[in-house]
Amino acid sequence: MSERKAAGRRRVTQQDVARAANVSIAVVSTVVNGKSDTLRVSEQTRARVMQAIHDLQYVPNVAAQSLAGGRNRIIGAFTYQRLFPWESGDFYYDFLLGIEEEAEKTGHHLLLFTGARNEAGERSIFNRNTNVLEVADGSILVGGRIDGEEIRRLAEEGYPFVMIGRRNAAGENVSWVAADYAAATEDVVDRLHGLGHRTMLMVVGARTLETIVERREGYAGACARHGIEPRMAAFAAPNPDVPGAAPCLADEREVLRFAAEQGVTAVIAESSYVAHRLYEAAREQGVAVPGALSVVGLGDHGDRQNVLAPDPAVAVVRTPSRQIGASAVRMLLRRLESRDRGVEHVRLACDLTAGTTLGPAPRSG
Secondary structure, rough: HHHHHEEEOOOOOHHHHHHHHHOOOOHHHHHHHHHOOOOOOEEEEEEHHOOOOOHHHOOOHHHHHHOOOOOOOOOEEEOOOOOOOOOOOOOOOOHHHHHHHHHHHHHOOOEEEEEEEEOOOOOOOEOEEEHHHHOOOEEEEEOOOOOOOHHHHHHHHHEEEEEEEHHHOOOOOOOEEOOOOHHHHHHHHHHHHHHHOOOOEEEEEOOOHHHHHHHHHHHHHHHHHHHHOEEEEOOOOOOOEEEEEEOEEEEEHHHHHHHHOOOEEEEEEEHHHHHHHHHHHHHHHHHOOOOOOOEEEEEOOOOHHOOOOOOOEEEEEEEHHHHHHHHHHHHHHHHHHOOOOOOOOEOOEEEEOOOOOOOOOOOOO
């Protein structure tokens, strides 16, 4: 009895499938790996092999497939963040959902690399000089913080990967999918200008990332097109990267005071978190929004301390996170199909939510 149980637990091999289908192991391997460039297999033979696979409940050994140079239909996801975004409030959570949904849709498994760390305990792609991502056919890199040197090395070695978001430190030879924050910010300014606003104020944070710079560039470009002054102010902490003599305003109440003094009719907050605070402060002070002042947020930037779902009333730019995650998977699959494919850069449009904090400029006098 014990021998029969042991035999029942034995892993079914390609040799077992070949014997049941009355074909060679090479034929079984060709069918399992989905290859047709080395050995042609008729549809009848393929059907016989597939039936044997079904009858024997054969499960391919993905490690062996990978070692043999075949595709194992595994997509990796790696982040330099301390933890993967498990909570729905995390900025990167929806990116990961989009990756998972598209991976499943295309018949791929998703592998999260959670134990890849260097001697300092930080997340690392190269563990003891070995690329840990090679278990997967290709990988998607998620998160704001990166190691530019590792990513440049990854590109030089030809490993197929796609980044979510554009990072200057990664270099030019990296494929990425990102939100078009510059165009989204221009659209906000255009919308406000169309509603009669001529004195706007952009409230910026202390951080300067690529995505934030794009927002500021979009704001300056749109203001220039409309011939209005691109007024800016730092929020809570000075920002040396902000051009000109931009004031530093301590909190949302200071922003409202400054806006009233300067005749500002619309405040564009770099962070939707700050836009929410401005809206709440205005309500407390009896400032009519949008009657006296319009408020718009330009989205969040992955700052865990500032992740907050704004009041639905606040008009905010929404990052197409799930679409970006799905697009990254499709881009990665294109790269896997054609290893000599050139670098790809894709930007997806953002949406402006239909909040109630954006309205016509108040009439003067």
